[in-house]
Amino acid sequence: xxxxxxxxxxxxxxxxxxxxxxxxxxxxxxxxxxxxxxxxxxxxxxxxxxxxxxxxxxxxxxxxxxxxxxxxxxxxxxxxxxxxxxxxxxxxxxxxxxxxxxxxxxxxxxxxxxxxxxxxxxxxxxxxxxxxxxxxxxxxxxxxxxxxxxxxxxxxxxxxxxxxxxxxxxxxxxxxxxxxxxxxxxxxxxxxxxxxxxxxxxxxxxxxxxxxxxxxxxxxxxxxxxxxxxxxxxxxxxxxxxxxxxxxxxxxxxxxxxxxxx
Amino acid sequence: xxxxxxxxxxxxxxxxxxxxxxxxxxxxxxxxxxxxxxxxxxxxxxxxxxxxxxxxxxxxxxxxxxxxxxxxxxxxxxxxxxxxxxxxxxxxxxxxxxxxxxxxxxxxxxxxxxxxxxxxxxxxxxxxxxxxxxxxxxxxxxxxxxxxxxxxxxxxxxxxxxxxxxxxxxxxxxxxxxxxxxxxxxxxxxxxxxxxxxxxxxxxxxxxxxxxxxxxxxxxxxxxxxxxxxxxxxxxxxxxxxxxxxxxxxxxxxxxx
Ligand SMILES: Nc1ncnc2c1ncn2[C@@H]1O[C@H](COP(=O)(O)OP(=O)(O)O)[C@@H](O)[C@H]1O
Ligand SMILES: [Mg+2]
Numbered sequence: 001x002x003x004x005x006x007x008x009x010x011x012x013x014x015x016x017x018x019x020x021x022x023x024x025x026x027x028x029x030x031x032x033x034x035x036x037x038x039x040x041x042x043x044x045x046x047x048x049x050x051x052x053x054x055x056x057x058x059x060x061x062x063x064x065x066x067x068x069x070x071x072x073x074x075x076x077x078x079x080x081x082x083x084x085x086x087x088x089x090x091x092x093x094x095x096x097x098x099x100x101x102x103x104x105x106x107x108x109x110x111x112x113x114x115x116x117x118x119x120x121x122x123x124x125x126x127x128x129x130x131x132x133x134x135x136x137x138x139x140x141x142x143x144x145x146x147x148x149x150x151x152x153x154x155x156x157x158x159x160x161x162x163x164x165x166x167x168x169x170x171x172x173x174x175x176x177x178x179x180x181x182x183x184x185x186x187x188x189x190x191x192x193x194x195x196x197x198x199x200x201x202x203x204x205x206x207x208x209x210x211x212x213x214x215x216x217x218x219x220x221x222x223x224x225x226x227x228x229x230x231x232x233x234x235x236x237x238x239x240x241x242x243x244x245x246x247x248x249x250x251x252x253x254x255x256x257x258x259x260x261x262x
Numbered sequence: 263x264x265x266x267x268x269x270x271x272x273x274x275x276x277x278x279x280x281x282x283x284x285x286x287x288x289x290x291x292x293x294x295x296x297x298x299x300x301x302x303x304x305x306x307x308x309x310x311x312x313x314x315x316x317x318x319x320x321x322x323x324x325x326x327x328x329x330x331x332x333x334x335x336x337x338x339x340x341x342x343x344x345x346x347x348x349x350x351x352x353x354x355x356x357x358x359x360x361x362x363x364x365x366x367x368x369x370x371x372x373x374x375x376x377x378x379x380x381x382x383x384x385x386x387x388x389x390x391x392x393x394x395x396x397x398x399x400x401x402x403x404x405x406x407x408x409x410x411x412x413x414x415x416x417x418x419x420x421x422x423x424x425x426x427x428x429x430x431x432x433x434x435x436x437x438x439x440x441x442x443x444x445x446x447x448x449x450x451x452x453x454x455x456x457x458x459x460x461x462x463x464x465x466x467x468x469x470x471x472x473x474x475x476x477x478x479x480x481x482x483x484x485x486x487x488x489x490x491x492x493x494x495x496x497x498x499x500x501x502x503x504x505x506x507x508x509x510x511x512x513x514x515x516x517x518x519x
Contacts, residue, residue: 099288100289104285111277112278114274
């Protein structure tokens with residue numbers, strides 16, 4: 001992408017040898033990967049694999065035990081506010097203040113990201129995501145799909161370089177899920193990069209340029225979805241779970257095992 | 263590839279602070295219980311004690327007003343602020359705020375500013391109502407001193423509340439222990455102070471947060487000369503603030519697990 005004599009543009013995200021632990025328990029171990037501009041990267045893994053913990057380290061919510069985290073070349077631990085200004089975040093479980101209306105949430109979170117929105121602009125944005133009737137409602141009064149659209153709107157309010165979405169389609173109906181995929185494509189078209197976590201192989205194949213499979217805090221494999229299928233199609237663990245030609249899900253189950261996680 | 267459209271500038275801190283203050287003010291104004299606790303309840307006490315002999319039994323009108331002021335601070339700081347903080351931690355509001363480019367200290371400071379401002383306004387209202395219904399005339403200096411003591415009291419109870427959320431993760435446990443603690447502090451401060459429970463309890467009571475604040479409030483309202491007891495009460499309050507704020511900040515966790 002870069003000419004030899006041009007200054008290299010830093011990766012949007014550069015994680016090397018990340019280790020996250022809660023107390024004595026290590027839940028992310030030696031994770032390294034990069035995300036390029038305009039790329040949609042999927043982090044796949046069973047429950048408890050360490051996906052949220054990896055994102056939390058990038059978001060500055062947990063302090064890594066070791067490793068290096070660069071967002072647009074900026075060290076997340078040394079300059080957290082500069083890094084956070086480049087990140088748009090939709091957490092797996094979070095909420096907005098229960099007393100605030102949708103209108104107030106848009107205005108206040110815009111301000112937190114340095115974006116001043118007028119009443120008209122908020123009205124227009126909410127119309128675009130089908131929430132124009134809900135401006136006076138509270139977050140709790142919205143349906144799951146509406147909450148997700150608002151959360152995504154807030155996450156992208158400052159047009160972030162990198163968008164972090166933690167299981168954004170969990171609990172959504174198929175219509176909302178497709179709607180979100182379309183929005184993700186649009187964001188990529190606008191130059192944003194996206195790191196999302198998911199359990200859904202369909203989703204990974206539909207929207208992700210590259211995926212990584214993580215389990216027990218360790219990255220097992222990284223690549224384009226089709227590449228991963230090719231790379232692991234001869235793996236006996238994958239063959240033993242495949243019905244016919246191996247799919248991405250077969251690779252996933254083959255590498256992470258059939259045991260059920262909670 | 264160019265990224266002209268993508269925003270990488272760090273937003274101005276002033277705008278972030280105004281946004282947080284706006285959010286916290288809307289929240290506190292919407293929370294009816296908090297307003298009731300900090301203003302209406304003390305006023306009910308002030309009015310109720312004008313009837314019958316309650317006044318003299320509890321030690322005169324200045325002590326009653328002191329009690330009303332202390333009660334307002336105690337309930338709105340130890341319960342209102344603390345439960346709201348625990349609740350916001352539980353449902354993930356704090357984490358949502360923390361991933362924005364607003365620094366952590368700012369998220370907390372904004373909450374404290376709005377809380378303390380509410381307490382000061384409520385205290386002024388309570389003391390004005392108290393002076394009227396109990397027939398006291400206060401000078402400007404006394405009003406200022408009442409505000410100063412209210413500030414001190416708010417700090418004491420906020421520090422204790424912060425220690426609670428610092429040491430306990432569960433919102434339900436915080437709610438239960440907060441209520442219990444409030445009742446114990448109140449009973450200790452009021453009835454221990456009368457001496458009917460013996461000298462040891464009286465001494466503990468005088469040094470307890472509620473007892474110390476009531477001493478300061480009533481001496482300000484009485485215009486009595488500064489006494490050794492006042493110095494003791496002031497030092498006790500400062501000690502409570504330092505110790506509990508340290509505990510509350512040192513062990514505070516932003517997440518709910
Ligand atoms: N705050 C925390 N304190 C202690 N353990 C945690 C915490 N958050 C997550 N864990 C544990 O770390 C492991 C990884 O969790 P997580 O990153 O949430 O996985 P995932 O998002 O892939 O489901 C799990 O075993 C989980 O129980
Ligand atoms: Mg998770």
